[in-house]
Amino acid sequence: MRSGVMTPTALESLVLLLRDRGYRVVGPQVRDGTIVYDELASTAALPRGWRDVQAPGRAGLERRDDDALFGYAVGASGWKRELFPPRQRLWEAVSDGDASFHVVEAPEPDQPLAFLGVRPCELAAIGIQDRVFLHGLAEDRVYAGHRRGLLLVAVECHAPAATCFCTSIGTGPGLDVDADGVRAAGSAAHATTPAPAVPDLVLTELLDGEHRLLVRAATDEGDDLLAALEHREATTGDLAARAATLEAAQAAIDRHLEVDGLHDLLLGNLAHPRWDDVAARCLACTNCTLVCPTCFCSTTEDTTDLTGEHAYHERRWDSCFTLEFTHTGPASVRTSTRSRYRQWLTHKLATWVDQFDTTGCVGCGRCIAWCPVGIDLTEEVAAIRATDGREVTA
Amino acid sequence: MSRPKLAVWKFASCDGCQLSLLSAEDELLTLAAEVHIAHFLEATREVAPGPYDVSLVEGSITTPADVERIQRVREISTTLVTIGACATAGGIQALRNLADVEAYRALVYAHPEYVQTLARSSAIAEHVPVDLELRGCPVEVPQLIEVVSALLAGRKPLIPTHAVCVECKLRGNVCVMVADGTPCLGPVTQAGCGARCPAFARGCYGCFGPMETPNPSALTDRLHAMGVDDPTLVRLFRTFNVDAPAFRTEARRREAIDAGADGRTP
Ligand code: SF4
Ligand code: SF4
Ligand code: SF4
Ligand code: SF4
Numbered sequence: 172m173r174s175g176v177m178t179p180t181a182l183e184s185l186v187l188l189l190r191d192r193g194y195r196v197v198g199p200q201v202r203d204g205t206i207v208y209d210e211l212a213s214t215a216a217l218p219r220g221w222r223d224v225q226a227p228g229r230a231g232l233e234r235r236d237d238d239a240l241f242g243y244a245v246g247a248s249g250w251k252r253e254l255f256p257p258r259q260r261l262w263e264a265v266s267d268g269d270a271s272f273h274v275v276e277a278p279e280p281d282q283p284l285a286f287l288g289v290r291p292c293e294l295a296a297i298g299i300q301d302r303v304f305l306h307g308l309a310e311d312r313v314y315a316g317h318r319r320g321l322l323l324v325a326v327e328c329h330a331p332a333a334t335c336f337c338t339s340i341g342t343g344p345g346l347d348v349d350a351d352g353v354r355a356a357g358s359a360a361h362a363t364t365p366a367p368a369v370p371d372l373v374l375t376e377l378l379d380g381e382h383r384l385l386v387r388a389a390t391d392e393g394d395d396l397l398a399a400l401e402h403r404e405a406t407t408g409d410l411a412a413r414a415a416t417l418e419a420a421q422a423a424i425d426r427h428l429e430v431d432g433l434h435d436l437l438l439g440n441l442a443h444p445r446w447d448d449v450a451a452r453c454l455a456c457t458n459c460t461l462v463c464p465t466c467f468c469s470t471t472e473d474t475t476d477l478t479g480e481h482a483y484h485e486r487r488w489d490s491c492f493t494l495e496f497t498h499t500g501p502a503s504v505r506t507s508t509r510s511r512y513r514q515w516l517t518h519k520l521a522t523w524v525d526q527f528d529t530t531g532c533v534g535c536g537r538c539i540a541w542c543p544v545g546i547d548l549t550e551e552v553a554a555i556r557a558t559d560g561r562e563v564t565a
Numbered sequence: 566m567s568r569p570k571l572a573v574w575k576f577a578s579c580d581g582c583q584l585s586l587l588s589a590e591d592e593l594l595t596l597a598a599e600v601h602i603a604h605f606l607e608a609t610r611e612v613a614p615g616p617y618d619v620s621l622v623e624g625s626i627t628t629p630a631d632v633e634r635i636q637r638v639r640e641i642s643t644t645l646v647t648i649g650a651c652a653t654a655g656g657i658q659a660l661r662n663l664a665d666v667e668a669y670r671a672l673v674y675a676h677p678e679y680v681q682t683l684a685r686s687s688a689i690a691e692h693v694p695v696d697l698e699l700r701g702c703p704v705e706v707p708q709l710i711e712v713v714s715a716l717l718a719g720r721k722p723l724i725p726t727h728a729v730c731v732e733c734k735l736r737g738n739v740c741v742m743v744a745d746g747t748p749c750l751g752p753v754t755q756a757g758c759g760a761r762c763p764a765f766a767r768g769c770y771g772c773f774g775p776m777e778t779p780n781p782s783a784l785t786d787r788l789h790a791m792g793v794d795d796p797t798l799v800r801l802f803r804t805f806n807v808d809a810p811a812f813r814t815e816a817r818r819r820e821a822i823d824a825g826a827d828g829r830t831p
């Protein structure tokens with residue numbers, strides 16, 4: 172596989188090349204004071220010179236003193252919106268008069284997707300959702316339709332936010348590419364670390380001296396793209412610069428989630444008083460689950476129009492924080508916010524492992540930053556660990 | 566099958582919800598074809614006698630005459646749907662519930678003895694059984710159309726009771742609380758508007774009233790820590806749904822905290 176160094180201008184050629192090849196290119200850009208992922212017409216829309224400042228319940232942007240294109244951590248909402256759309260009509264039934272009708276299936280996506288700027292933790296999140304949607308008893312048609320032909324251009328992190336903790340999970344901040352494939356770099360893998368979705372290209376933004384991008388191809392498509400782009404051989408200096416960048420990124424992450432024994436810790440503390448404490452602060456607003464790049468829950472809604480000639484079957488994101496989520500028979504099962512927060516945290520960090528063999532958290536920190544009241548799962552887990560009640564309640 | 570008969574009734578209100586129905590330009594003709602709009606004074610003086618299959622009730626109960634009339638409306642309606650913040654929670658006029666109505670009446674009217682009014686503005690459900698409540702100030706047209714469509718099809722209307730935040734995220738808005746520190750009532754307010762205010766970079770004003778499991782004290786504690794003072798927090802909850810229990814209680818709680826902090830007796 173090819174690798175090399177290219178200029179920011181060559182990155183523009185990559186976007187144009189992808190668009191030429193029929194891809195809908197989606198990438199990071201500034202909107203409403205934050206970074207979001209949306210259709211990208213050119214690299215001019217990239218968040219050049221911005222860094223994101225994130226804290227529990229806070230996310231904003233600050234000017235950097237350089238022209239970094241990828242000088243932020245992660246966007247407000249993940250790539251999930253593209254692969255698993257928030258709302259999706261699955262089919263429509265149309266009356267043919269009398270008692271007969273015909274069904275119109277939702278159209279297949281007409282354009283393949285290319286994501287530019289996927290972070291290592293986000294590759295892990297896509298890997299997790301692949302497992303959920305593509306490897307279950309039934310493949311999800313909508314997800315598969317968007318995922319098929321998806322081209323991934325990953326970018327290693329050089330500016331992690333204060334909410335990041337990929338180093339605890341083993342999902343970032345870097346990516347190693349070799350003959351065996353692609354793995355997270357800059358942190359140690361655990362038994363429950365999710366494997367990343369395989370990117371086609373891996374970029375590293377180097378800001379020492381000349382602004383340049385180290386590029387490594389990881390698939391044949393990536394290799395083919397790189398062959399079409401202007402680039403030069405990587406020097407030992409470039410590789411040393413990458414190593415230094417990665418080391419600095421790793422050192423900049425100080426949030427920690429201790430994963431050792433986490434599964435048993437949480438499931439052994441279902442009666443812990445901390446659940447009441449967090450429930451008093453939690454709004455049951457669903458934001459944490461909807462911004463989480465791995466949460467996959469949805470509901471289907473059936474409606475009819477005024478004429479009664481059309482019936483619609485629609486899927487939309489749902490969350491274990493709504494009452495309707497556990498509406499079974501006459502009532503909801505999880506009526507207290509305590510039981511709903513506990514469901515979210517134990518699913519993410521414990522029962523997910525039973526279900527899918529990996530943790531459901533990749534350490535992106537979104538649920539911390541985008542919680543309107545700043546509830547921080549790493550703090551909640553630490554509080555339970557500090558007062559582990561297993562001996563007491565056993 | 567003959568078309569179901571629909572009636573629209575007005576109590577103390579600004580007519581905005583009825584106007585929403587009239588502004589449903591795309592659906593109005595279809596609606597008129599599918600249901601017999603038998604009583605809708607905002608639209609036409611022509612009135613067909615009851616009983617009615619569906620009654621949409623706008624406005625709150627504020628006079629002794631209202632108390633009588635809503636009983637009559639209930640008697641002649643198979644399904645009664647309240648529309649808007651006035652009908653479901655007493656509306657903005659329920660601010661009077663916090664004040665001395667007698668003093669107002671004496672001050673405002675030249676002949677207060679002609680004005681018959683109750684001390685409180687109250688929701689329709691305090692007086693008669695209500696089959697379904699549509700929130701909002703004003704109601705949302707798609708929700709009105711959804712309710713009528715559901716009644717026509719004999720199915721349950723799809724009216725979610727979760728927080729505005731759900732719709733905000735579905736729509737792809739950037740959260741104004743987190744990104745700008747703008748106070749937003751979205752987390753404690755019922756969905757239905759499609760998160761309209763946050764879509765225009767404004768905080769939610771709570772016009773849909775409390776969501777299914779509201780926790781307003783957690784929200785105001787956070788806003789207070791962000792620098793919003795108590796009188797502002799009290800005012801946040803004293804608008805269109807001032808008398809909705811969760812909002813009323815929270816406004817009182819913050820008022821008491823404020824009074825305590827100022828050294829006055831709560
Ligand atoms: S649980 Fe939070 S930190 Fe973990 S992947 Fe989801 S949003 Fe990111
Ligand atoms: S945490 Fe909740 S919303 Fe997320 S996948 Fe699990 S059950 Fe679904
Ligand atoms: S933890 Fe935060 S984001 Fe999640 S439901 Fe509770 S208040 Fe909302
Ligand atoms: S802007 Fe308001 S409604 Fe939207 S997610 Fe934030 S708190 Fe919720």
